[in-house]
């Protein structure tokens with residue numbers, strides 16, 4: 199079973215987002231970087247599938263040279279190798295991203311049986327790269343997946359998709375297939391120190407695809423107006439309890 | 453203009469149709485002036501690629517300038533399939549349409565689960581978009597809804613069955629009060645005081661991602677960008693710093709009370725009320741005071 203998981207490097211913003219002067223990106227001077235929690239769960243699932251069924255796992259990203267950090271992080275939890283489609287740092291639109299991923303999949307010696315994506319990227323939230331990749335490759339696609347079970351000796355996969363009521367819709371699709379997953383699928387492990395050391399030596403295959411003209415073109419970003427809330431401090435420590443209960447009474451909750 | 457909806461009484465579908473009406477205005481302003489509303493008949497098994505083919509068939513018949521759907525899981529999924537089939541760009545979760553000239557439209561859309569807005573140009577012969585939840589108010593759909601009949605023969609991804617997931621107590625999404633704990637709670641056991649206060653208020657327990665990542669609570673309790681989005685009457689955030697991704701899930705709360713010893717924590721910038729202190733002493737004191745007030 200060969201599993202490919204696709205991840206995107208994004209800034210880890212804290213309590214407040216600050217934009218660059220040209221308003222086309224988040225100012226990352228003081229920020230670390232990460233991937234979406236959905237994608238972390240995707241990577242964990244790739245490792246578990248290979249642990250249980252054999253085969254090999256690969257992580258792919260399209261991003262700046264620095265995104266190698268995220269590839270090493272993912273390999274540190276047990277993914278075997280990486281594909282880095284290197285960009286100059288400008289974000290690619292979802293059509294271009296999907297096309298580059300499709301080309302990379304087609305270039306693989308052994309086509310992945312399962313391609314795992316996040317349900318939506320943390321930053322852009324385009325909700326479409328996995329579906330575009332599946333369409334181009336002529337594979338079935340199920341999104342928002344919160345449970346994956348290989349069946350039929352690996353010929354099919356049973357997938358559960360959460361619906362708003364909290365229930366789950368069940369799909370059974372033949373492999374090869376494409377899935378996008380949501381956090382809650384599993385509890386990702388933390389990388390161990392030996393895992394981190396091993397990850398440093400795992401192979402990364404680099405290439406630099408040309409960036410097509412964007413068709414969904416970012417013009418500028420804006421931070422939405424603040425909550426408009428003004429905090430009233432009810433007190434310090436347990437002595438504040440009567441004031442809190444006074445507030446609860448005012449809200450009709452006592 | 454073609455609007456795909458999930459059902460006439462679905463609030464986000466109603467919002468999408470309102471958005472469609474306001475989209476490009478009358479024909480002399482570049483709009484086609486008409487809005488067709490399409491849906492798939494109730495009871496049809498959900499098969500995203502096959503449903504999208506039916507929508508594409510309808511698009512080919514009437515060649516609408518704009519095609520939209522609500523920014524729900526299914527709305528986003530179906531239009532992504534439509535966009536893939538037609539090889540057109542798709543702008544997901546739009547809040548506004550600024551206009552369209554030639555083959556370029558200007559849209560505003562949300563990023564980072566609503567923590568950031570983007571103005572984007574969408575290039576193409578047809579504009580495909582989904583409407584962000586609550587971008588416009590809902591109104592009953594008054595035009596006749598055309599039903600599409602997808603061809604499910606040969607569809608590889610079809611919903612086989614729906615399994616109910618058993619949930620105990622008040623659901624996080626609908627609870628009038630949510631008492632949430634973050635890393636400051638310190639352990640799974642530490643949630644006992646949070647649970648006690650939530651029970652006294654008839655509310656639900658929530659948590660931050662620091663908590664689910666540590667395995668203290670299940671992901672179904674997580675509030676935020678990749679958790680549940682809630683809008684209770686009151687949100688009580690205990691030991692939560694107020695990261696943008698957490699606030700993306702609770703900024704709809706009518707009132708927000710934060711309990712945190714760090715007066716500089718960014719949660720206080722988004723709170724209506726604050727208690728500066730250690731949740732391990734403050735929360736039990738509130739529960740005790742509440743019991744006292746109720747004469748228990």
Ligand SMILES: Cc1cc2nc3c(=O)[nH]c(=O)nc-3n(C[C@H](O)[C@H](O)[C@H](O)COP(=O)(O)OP(=O)(O)OC[C@H]3O[C@@H](n4cnc5c(N)ncnc54)[C@H](O)[C@@H]3O)c2cc1C
Nearest residue numbers: 320634635636660661662676677678679691692693697731
């Ligand atoms: C793409 C993406 C999506 C994400 N999605 C989510 C999401 O859906 N939900 C989510 O929550 N996070 C999400 N995160 C993670 C988010 O960025 C933060 O890391 C997380 O919210 C931090 O949780 P926290 O506030 O509990 O922990 P911390 O940031 O560590 O804050 C702990 C707080 O507890 C306080 N504290 C310590 N001791 C006590 C005490 N005794 N009593 C009271 N207070 C105390 C501290 O002062 C501090 O303010 C996401 C991140 C990314 C990158």
Ligand SMILES: Nc1ncnc2c1ncn2[C@@H]1O[C@H](COP(=O)(O)O)[C@@H](O)[C@H]1O
Nearest residue numbers: 204260315316318319323324325326327
């Ligand atoms: N630059 C990228 N590199 C690798 N994978 C990506 C990239 N952008 C998006 N993806 C994948 O596609 C998913 C959905 O992204 P999106 O369509 O942007 O919401 C993400 O969770 C990733 O798994």
